[in-house]
Each structure stands twice: as structure tokens, then as C-alpha cells.
Amino acid sequence: MKKSALQIARAAYQPKLPVTLTGAVKAVEGAPTQSVADQDDIKKLFPNTYGMPELRFEKNPAPAPGKPFNVGVILSGGQAPGGHNVICGLFDGIKKINKDSRLYGFLMGPGGLVDHQYKELTSDIIDEYRNTGGFDIIGSGRTKLEKKEQFDKGLEILKQLDIKALVIIGGDDSNTNAAVLAEYYKNIGAGVQVIGCPKTIDGDLKNEVVEASFGFDTATKVYSELIGNIQRDCFSAKKYWHFIKLMGRSASHIALECALQTQPNVCIISEEVEAKNQTLQDVVDYIAGIVAARAKQGNNFGTVLIPEGLIEFIPAMKSLIAELNDLLAKTPDFAQKTTAEQREFLSANLSKANAETFISLPEGVARQLTLDRDPHGNVQVSLIETEKLLSEMVGRRLAKMKAEGSYDGKFSALHHFFGYEGRCAAPSNFDADYCYALGYNAACLINAGVTGYISSLRNLTKPSVQWLAGGVPISMMFNMERRHGEMKPVIQKALVRLDGTPFQRFAAKRDDWAINTQYVFPGPIQYFGPAEVCDQPTLTLHYEHLDK
């Protein structure tokens, strides 16, 4: 493929490794670990890999010469900026240990392991992908590695290629599965180590031992660039309210980080809506109140950030959706009814509270909730255009307020949704460095002979050369949760903590931002300028470190 001028210039960027990793390393063991909760249950499920110590890498003044070994790598789940650099770092790491080591990439996600689809990643291939966005070097996929048959089928090709270790780059579920696979292979004496790397632009895989997942930094910077541009337009034209939905179904970290970066008039945080048991109408009233307050000052414009997952965090909507899923499953002829009959049927058969919620919804959304269902018959919440739903309901609320005399302004809304625009951006310096170091560090973990560990770098608000490198047993992040009716060991999803500094900083400022226009315009990611422009981590990371 033809390369852009930036891609060519950026190919020459050499990610800055932590000093510890620049020469030979030795692994220093910490104390034995335990899982964050449900220790007994999890210990039982992971007899071979539970309780292992954290590892810290230090410089090794007297290294033994490394032997060559083969490694497999998998990209799992949605794209995130920097995935290619994890693979480049892994490649350079195993080659540094011994130049005859080899790297195999399994194609189109975990399915490639099961189906024996792979390619060897040689230096000419690797060099094409340094510091680039995307997962196209080997592709990604959403097959879940969960079953014994998959593990056994995968082992065949691992043995055939003489692979000593498998690196799985993925989110919370993929790392959970990596730990299960590690336990299984250890238990049967397969002789294959499994190492995880933390990826997710949503920012929901982080905790005491994993400070950040890669991709969040770049993606939020791309979204913040666009929000800033829209805010400058909004502030120049002074006539539109922009409703901007942002990727992030299971947590609102992206919306919160973008709010901290750009200071919009409104940002909804799903976790807060849930904690305060707010209804959709509460959210609408809150936004309409700010629109009206700004109109009083003659400002009939503004910006509203909305996390993609909002609807699923609203208790009343969650309850409605659950009952709809049940009810419609029991009513096979529902789709054949006329629209009027459908509404009547639902009003009669839903519980009183849910019927009220249903009736309050704009017609288009009500239709989406009842018609568009996935192959399992469930409502497809992700299809709901929350940004349009909210602006329509805000418009209706304002019309009522106008009739009552409590609002006197103009309300004209525009809509945006940013997701795909940021998932495959070329990584920021932070993500380029972080990903490369994660991969390089994974090579060191393999060389240290461990399994069921996640590649871990800490001290991330410091310059990358000062980061601390090591590994953490994945089981340390586990608790037991009900999934599809069964209790399973899983990594706790990191939601926005309402008592954490990132949210607290936002909460302390939002009333000022709402009324007194305080937009910030971050501009595009820069790669070549001064450090304060090119190398700043996210404000989320910065504020989280203040909590420590």
C-alpha cells in the first residue's frame, strides 16, 4: 500500500523503552499474591497458577546467553491504537534474547489458533507496521477461547510450530480466557506459557496492578480533537447544540476523559446516573435546565457529551428492556401486529412502571426497542441513537418550559457519534511507547518462564524511560461474577469511580463549564513538537495517580 508522508516519517520513530528493559534483565519475585475477592473459589479453579508472585524486572549485570524460542501472538476483540507496536516490541524482545527466535501471528483473532491459520512475522513484515494504527498485520476477531476442545485444537498447532509461549493481546474477557488457558496448559503439562497484554480503548481494564490499557490515550485524543473543533464551530456560529455520543458501552471513561480535555457544557456519566437511580427524564431535565439557563444569557448553543452505554445504565430502562426481552420472547406474533396494536399490547402487558417508561419514549425509540432484535430475540440496545433520543426529548421538554414561561430561547440540535474514527488512529507517543514496552516486556516474561501473567508497566505518568517493568498473575485481578447464569472467575471491569479524582475534578467544574463557556481546543495529536504537546498522558491517568 502507498504510504502517507506522515506514515513514512513516523516509521522512523524509535519507541522509548524503560531503562530497565534496555539491556539483559533478571526477574525479581515479590510476595505471593491473591485474587481481589472470592479467594477460595478462585484458588480451587486455578490450582496450578493461583497465588504466584508479582515479578519485577531489574537490570542483569551477568546475564546467561538466551536460547532461541518460538512465540505465537493473537489480537483479540476490537481494534485499539498501538496493537501493532505490541507485536513489534514482542518481536524485538525475543530477537534481543536470541536472534534465531521466531514469531508467529495467528490470523483474525483467537479463531486463527483454533483453525490453525497463521503466518510467520519476519523483520520485513514487522518493519512495515512500526508505529501504525490498526490490527491489520494479522487481523483480529471475537471468537472466545473458552472450551477444552479449542484449547486442545490450539495446542496441536502450537506443538507443530514448536511454540513455547502464546501472547494474547485483548481486553478483560480475553485476559480472563488467557488465564484459564494458562491454567489448562499447565495442568496437562503442555509446556506452553500464556501471557496477556491489556488492551481496550474503553479504559475499563485497569486496576491496582494494571495502570492503563493501551489505546485509550490515542482514541480519547482523537475524539477530543474533534470535540474541540466542534466546540470552536459552536462558539463561532452561536446557534446549535451539538449532541456528541462517544464510544464506551460498559463504562464512561472515554466521555469523562474527553470532558476533562475539552470542558463541554454538559457531559453525562453513566455510572453517576445509575448510582443516583436517575430516569431518562431526569437526564433530559438536567440537560434542558442547562439549555434554558444558557438561553437566559443569550447563549443558544452548547455541547453535550453522551457515553454510548448510557441507556443500559439507567435503572428504569434496564428494567424495561429486561421485561421486553421476556415478553416479546413469549409473543411470537408480535411483529405481525400493527403499530397501534403493539403499543396497546405493551401498555396492557408490561408492569406499570415499565409501561410508563415505555410510553414516555419518542416513537422512533419505542419502535427500535420492539422491532430491532438480535438473533437471540433480545433488544439491540446498541442500535438506539441515544444522541438523537436525548435531543428530541430535550426539545420536547423545552417546548413545555416555553409554554410555562420558564424558557425563552431557540433550540436547534446537531448530532455526532465518534467511535470508529479513533479505534485505528496511529498511536500517540504514549501509546506507541507503552505498547512497544508491553510487547518487549512480554518477551522478558516468556524468557522468565512464567505463565498466566499479564505484561505490566507502572509509573506511567512519568517519562517512559522511568517506567517500572514486570508481570502480574492474571488471577490476582479475578473475582467471581454471574455470567449467562453461571458463576465465573472474571477480571473486575473498571467503571468510573464517583469518589475518584478524575470524576471529582469534573464534578467540581461542571456547573461553571455549563453556564460560562469554557471550551478547550486540544487540536490533533502531534508527534514531532515540544514534549508538553506530544508526550502528555491522559488527564484520567494523571488524576488517578494523585489518588495513589
Add this chain to the structure above:
Amino acid sequence: MKKSALQIARAAYQPKLPVTLTGAVKAVEGAPTQSVADQDDIKKLFPNTYGMPELRFEKNPAPAPGKPFNVGVILSGGQAPGGHNVICGLFDGIKKINKDSRLYGFLMGPGGLVDHQYKELTSDIIDEYRNTGGFDIIGSGRTKLEKKEQFDKGLEILKQLDIKALVIIGGDDSNTNAAVLAEYYKNIGAGVQVIGCPKTIDGDLKNEVVEASFGFDTATKVYSELIGNIQRDCFSAKKYWHFIKLMGRSASHIALECALQTQPNVCIISEEVEAKNQTLQDVVDYIAGIVAARAKQGNNFGTVLIPEGLIEFIPAMKSLIAELNDLLAKTPDFAQKTTAEQREFLSANLSKANAETFISLPEGVARQLTLDRDPHGNVQVSLIETEKLLSEMVGRRLAKMKAEGSYDGKFSALHHFFGYEGRCAAPSNFDADYCYALGYNAACLINAGVTGYISSLRNLTKPSVQWLAGGVPISMMFNMERRHGEMKPVIQKALVRLDGTPFQRFAAKRDDWAINTQYVFPGPIQYFGPAEVCDQPTLTLHYEHLDK
């Protein structure tokens, strides 16, 4: 307002002026000019300002000391990156001539002149806006300066502020009006010069004498960044077709430039659709054909760029819309009919060809065409979500092809519209330099005593220091066109020329790009890196210069 790190770093950027303008200048007159067409009519309408010579600035080895003078400035119409730099250049230019010169900004567009809303722009204000996006320094607006009463009312405040010249920064219509105003003020001996500056991100104000309008460079680079990111995602996930609508109602320059930059699988050019007298179904069949051809190779993914104005360029749609506007104006009870009655009424009353077109449209679009009408009763074409319309029709066509056995793939579409994301981006180096020079050059035109001129820089594919500076009579760009039933002198809109090199290059490559994925990923605008990354003009400009 709080400034981002990039904004602070970027404030220090000193735009690179053409060498000619770096010291005192003298104006060298060329031969008398004439309008591009309808010379007799236009000469009659502009007795005082027709036929003036082009001006070229040269260094002046023996300058006379400049006297102080006051200038007014107006931002007219939609935002475009670099507007602030035009004002900064104008400020520095008049201060260079005499440090006691003053600059007044009229607020929220041409309306500010008529309503006497203004503020003085002093150096502390100007310094806050150097190299920033947006028009928020004085705001913009869409009031048209067309009537004698407006001109007279404006003159009052111009006289009161002792303003010698008015600079109007705007698109083709605003510059047309600037020329009319210049003629009027000259005719009545008002003693106020009027100078235009060419602005439009759409790229439709350019010709033999205006090589480019500002904003196009930055806006297309922002859109190309996003398209590139989406293409990388598309190529990694390999499961979606992305339909991406791009700003640009009256011409397809933006879509064409973005296609040249990113090499998508499909890009529709409205001007070609019109020239070939294609129907909507023709466009749909073309896209569906490419989807099917890619599916044959196992590639069920791709990207489609669509210019915002497409619908209005399709002859059959134009004809349908025109007849609908007439018919619905004569049918006041239309809105009261049921949906079924409406469709029946239209089938019975539209001409046969238009009825056929109407019936071929998806229901949602048909509804938009008949229900959503503007205050004048006209169909609101801009509300039609062309990207969704096309993907829906392509999906239907593919279903038919599947039934016939000529298609065997999966088709899943995602939609994007990019407009507001780019209009207020911070200007690229090109636009920062170009805008600053346009404003500075306007100061020199004022000092040269001329009126009815547009600020002109040429040789734009060369480094900015080599640009040629001067002025061109606006009337030189005029021809007569029917507008709202009357013949008017207007600047010819620049459409995409199907015989021009930019389109020809695209046309020569598109079949290859359609089938063999050839995506380019331009990445974000860079300000601090190597020249080949930071200072490249658009490919449109580059190829147009090859034509000269």
C-alpha cells in the same frame, strides 16, 4: 478561556509571508481586465469599477512614509480554518504601514455593519487568536449585503469610525456583494474602499485568478485523517462497509480531494453524475457492483465517499424535487392526508417519470421529501441522509442480486457525516500562511487606494515565500446568471471539472482502488515535523497547477 498545550505552542508560529510583502511594496498595474463573460451587461452594472487592471506588488526601494488609516473587517458566512489569521495579517499589515492605524471588527457577520455592532481589535486581542481555528474573534453571519438601505446604514458607522476601507472575508456570494458595495460607494463618492478575501472550505471559489480559497486545505486534511482512520479500522475488522458523507453541497471538491488523499473503494462525484445524466438507481447499481466484485474476492468491507450535495445533482431527483415543490404548494391539505393517501396522491399527480423516481425511493426518504419542508414550503434537501439512503438502496439491490445468483456476500453498513469536525480546525501551515498573507496583502491593497479588488496570492504550490502577491478586480470573475428569477452579476461557482487533472487522476485510478484495497492513511495535521509532512498543499491544487 484555558488554552490547550498545542494552542500555546502554536501561538508562537510566525506565518511565512511572501518575500515581496516583507518590506515596503509598490503596486504595478497590469493591462485593463474584463469579466469572464457577459462583458457588456457587467460593464453597464459597474461603470465605476469595471475594467480595472490587475495589480502586482513588488518591493519598493524608495517608499514614502505611510499615513495612519482605519479599517473595518467582516467575516461572512460559514466558518473556515484560517479566518483569524486573515484578520491578524490585516492587523499587522496596516500597523506596518503606520503604527497608528486601527482595525475595527463588525460583529456576527455583515449584519454587524448594518446594525452598527463592532469592536476595535487591538494587539492584545489579536495576539489571542494567531493561528487558531474558528471565527469567534468577531463572529460570523449570513446576512446578505445587497440593498441600498444596508449600504447607506453601513456608511454611517464607517464614517463615524473614520474607516477608509472595509475588508469582507467570504465566499463567492459575499465577494459578489463586496463588488456591488464597492461600486456603490465609489459611485456616491463615499470615500470607502471595499476589498474581498476568498474563503470557503467547499473549494468552489477559485478560477484563473484565485488559485484557492482558504480553509479547503485544513478541512480536507481533517476529513482525510478521519477517513484514513476508518479505512484502517475497516481493513482490520474486514466486516463493514462505511458510507461517509462529506460537506460540500454545491460542488464535490472536498470529496475528490479526500479520495485522492485516502484512495477509498468508491467516491461519487456529483458533477459526473449530472454530466452522465445518471439516476439514483445508476449510482446505487455502481456501488452495489463494486460491493459484489469485492465479495467475490472474500472482501466484504469497503469505504464509500459521498458529497453532501449529490441528490441535487441527480437530474431525475432535481426534476422530482422541483415538481414536488410546485405540487405541494398547490395542495395545502397534503399534510393532513394519511401516508397511504399521500403516496396515492403523488403517484396520481406527479408526471410519469417523477412518479417512478418517487416510488423507487425508500420510505424514509420519500417521507422526508414530502413532510419536511422549509418556511418557503420547499423540500429540505439538506435534511436527507444521503449516506443512509444509498446504503439502504445498495442493500436492497444486493438482496436482489443474491436472489439472482450474481452476489454471494455479507453486507453490513455503517454511516458517518463529516462537516462540523473540520470547519473550525486550527489552520494547517498552508492555511495559516495563506490566510495571514491574504490579510497582509489586503492591507497593501488598501494602501494602494483601490476598491472592488480581491486579495490575490498566486504560485501557491511553491513555498509561501515565493508566492506572488497582488489584487484582482472582483468584476473580472463575473458572469450573468439567473438567481431567484432575475439576471444577476455573480462570480461563477467552480465545480469539479471532469476534464481537469484532479478528476482525471482519480478516474484513472478508481477501478484499481475499488477492487484492490489501496487505502492511504494520512494521519492528523502536523505542525512541527519535516516539511513534506507539514507543508504539503492539497493534491487538488498540485494537480491543477499541472494543468497550467
